[in-house]
Amino acid sequence: MHWLYLGVAVVFEIVVAIAAGKAEGFTNRKWTIVTLVSGAFGTYFLSRALLTFNVGVGYAIWTSxxxxxxxxxxxxxxxxxxxxxxxxxxxxxxxxxxxxxLSGAA
Structure with a gap:
């Protein structure tokens, strides 16, 4: 299940990046909301994945x-x-x- 949580966190992080680019420095309200909500959901699912992964490994995989x-x-x-x-x-x-x-750290 931790891989599923990490995968969902990755999807939300990608949405954050795209939405942040469209938020125009947080002046576009719609895209600002999408950015913030996606960031919150991504962080939530990352935290769920990190219950099983080592923090450094899970975070490195998520960001990469x-x-x-x-x-x-x-x-x-x-x-x-x-x-x-x-x-x-x-x-x-x-x-x-x-x-x-392969290091077996998950």
Whole structure:
């Protein structure tokens, strides 16, 4: 169940990033509310996942997978460019997350 909680937390963190970009410095009320509510739900589900994960490992996985998801969605939805350096960074993040999981720390 902890993986499900972590996955839901990742989705909410991705929503936070996208909504924060549209909140225009918290001047757009609708997107500000989406940002804050998503952040609260993401934090809640992360805290549930951290009942099983080590805090450092769970947080590292949460932020890393969210960052990769945000980058990929930026390319797919917002026309942002994926350079080879970004691709290399994503590969390094994935390798790090796999390494954390293989360490047996969850």
């Amino acid at each position: 997978v969210s960052g990769v998801g945000i980058t990929v969605l930026g390319v797919l939805l917002f026309g942002q460019r994926l350079s080879w350096r970004k691709g290399l960074g994503i590969a390094a993040i994935i390798a790090g997350v796999v390494g954390l999981q």
